Every structure is written in C-alpha cells, then in structure tokens.
Amino acid sequence: MMKKKGHMGKTIAFESKEDRELFLSDYNSLSLIEKIFSKWMHQSKYDTKKIKFKENIIKELLKKDFITKKKFSDYNFELEKLHLCLKSDLKNLDESEQNEISISFYETSDIIKETYIEFIKKIISPLFPEEIYYQVVPTFRFHFPNQKGYDWQDRYHTDIMLGHPPYEFNLWIPFTKVYGTNSMRLMPFKESKKVIESCNKDFELFAEKTQYDESFIYELKKNSSPLEMNYGDFIIFDPRCLHCTQYNDTKDTRISMDIRIIMKSALNNYSREYRTTGRKKMPFLPGHYFSKYAV
Numbered sequence: 001m002m003k004k005k006g007h008m009g010k011t012i013a014f015e016s017k018e019d020r021e022l023f024l025s026d027y028n029s030l031s032l033i034e035k036i037f038s039k040w041m042h043q044s045k046y047d048t049k050k051i052k053f054k055e056n057i058i059k060e061l062l063k064k065d066f067i068t069k070k071k072f073s074d075y076n077f078e079l080e081k082l083h084l085c086l087k088s089d090l091k092n093l094d095e096s097e098q099n100e101i102s103i104s105f106y107e108t109s110d111i112i113k114e115t116y117i118e119f120i121k122k123i124i125s126p127l128f129p130e131e132i133y134y135q136v137v138p139t140f141r142f143h144f145p146n147q148k149g150y151d152w153q154d155r156y157h158t159d160i161m162l163g164h165p166p167y168e169f170n171l172w173i174p175f176t177k178v179y180g181t182n183s184m185r186l187m188p189f190k191e192s193k194k195v196i197e198s199c200n201k202d203f204e205l206f207a208e209k210t211q212y213d214e215s216f217i218y219e220l221k222k223n224s225s226p227l228e229m230n231y232g233d234f235i236i237f238d239p240r241c242l243h244c245t246q247y248n249d250t251k252d253t254r255i256s257m258d259i260r261i262i263m264k265s266a267l268n269n270y271s272r273e274y275r276t277t278g279r280k281k282m283p284f285l286p287g288h289y290f291s292k293y294a295v
Helices: 017-027 032-037 053-063 069-073 079-085 100-104 110-127 189-198 203-212 214-222 264-269
Strands: 041-045 132-134 139-143 169-174 184-186 233-237 243-245 254-263
Touching (some): 032 041, 053 069, 132 264, 189 203, 203 214, 254 264
Antiparallel strands (some): 041 233, 139 254, 169 233, 184 243
C-alpha cells in the first residue's frame, strides 16, 4: 500500500456535486490581490527597529529553555546560526512533519502576541482599502539545515486545497536571510492555476502527483523559484499560488511566519462553508480562525 506523504489524505472534501460547483465558482473568482496591487504578489518592508520580531523571538527561545544566552552569544545572537545552539532532537521532524520548536510557538508569550498584532495593525492593515481580519494564531516555522525526518518530496500546495477560502491573502514574513533551499519556493498565480487545471482541479490527485510523478515534480520545480529576502521584508500573495518548503541543505536556519488575512467585505463572497481540513475543522470566520474584530 502506498505510504501517504505530504498533503495526501488531507485535501478538501466536498459534501456533494453542488458543493464542489460552489467551491469552483469561488476558486475561479478574480484575484483580489491583483485588484488591489495590480499584481499577484506584493513585496514590501517594515522597520525592524520599531517592530522587534527578532529580539522577541530570541527572548521566547530563552524563556522556553531551548537555548542559553551564553551559548547563543558565541554566534552573536544570529538566528541563522540557531541550529548550532540546539540539541539534535529539537531539530528533528515528527510524524506531522514539524519540529518541537515550531510546535511550541503555537503558544507564545504576550510580547510575541503584542508584536504580531502591532505588525498587523501598523504595517499590514494600512495597505488595504478596508478593515481586515487576521489569523488569530500565527504559524512560526523553524527550518533547520539537514533536518532528520524529511522523507518526502517538496510539498507543493495551495492553502485552498486544505480548506481555505480563495478570498484570503497569504503573508510570508522571514526573520532571517532566506535564499536557496532554506527559503520557500513560490509559483506565479497563472502558472499555479494551470497546474491545478491539468489535474482537473482534483487536489488529492495533485497531492499524489507532487510526491510520486517525477515528470510532474520536474515541471513544478521548473515553474517555481525560491524567494530571496532579508529580515524586514515580507510578501503578500494570492492564496491559489503553489508554494512549498524545501529540504534545507544550506548552512543557515530559516525562521519565518506565515499568516492569512481577509478583508471584511470578502466574507460575504463565500458561496459555501469553509473549514480547515485538520482535526479541529475550524471555520474561516471571525472569532474562530480569524480575529474576532477587524482592524
């Protein structure tokens, strides 16, 4: 029996033919990011002296006893060298393809939460023509060089295949320098849609082909590229764009945060109910996946 890897078995399921048709009407909708920014991806910067993610991440790592101040000072407190200060087992990936440090950051101190909300209110919200709701619990990623447990092909996916509404915006914010294989690979919007259409918009088929179809994998890599960014940069992109984590064979740790936001009016565009495909089946609504109040 074929071993399930990546996102196989986790893709969106439809209750009926009508439900799938409603989904497809949303999936085929015009790109909101192109409407606002005139392109499928927007890249910008923020002042790291005012929004102090790096300093607060280091405080959190110290608080959680993942590192010692003395050991980390040997590497000038460079987050890119975090892997050199950690016990080996903290860097290994578990069956859910996460390491212990990434999992621990689902619960963070008030200062991390305050920094996150400050970033949303002062940097992200002003970019949009109306109020936005934001993902309540941001997803922090600690991607270490040569992690044990990485036994899958690069997991190309779009959040839509995991239950997200097509009206969201994806944000990706690195807290280290990212390049090559320690970065995220991203495929442009039009090319991404063509790939999904080549699978008849069957996301389970797509998830299988990303793991086992060598010619398909080659095309994915050919049409995507790793992002090259620095601390203080961030991008916003259409949620239908394909992207993936890679096996990190660089000499640097990558730390990043990925979140989703949605404009207040876009909630009225849903043709069907949207929920996460994971265990919690959380609805993509204010007070659930998104913040209770718009900002």
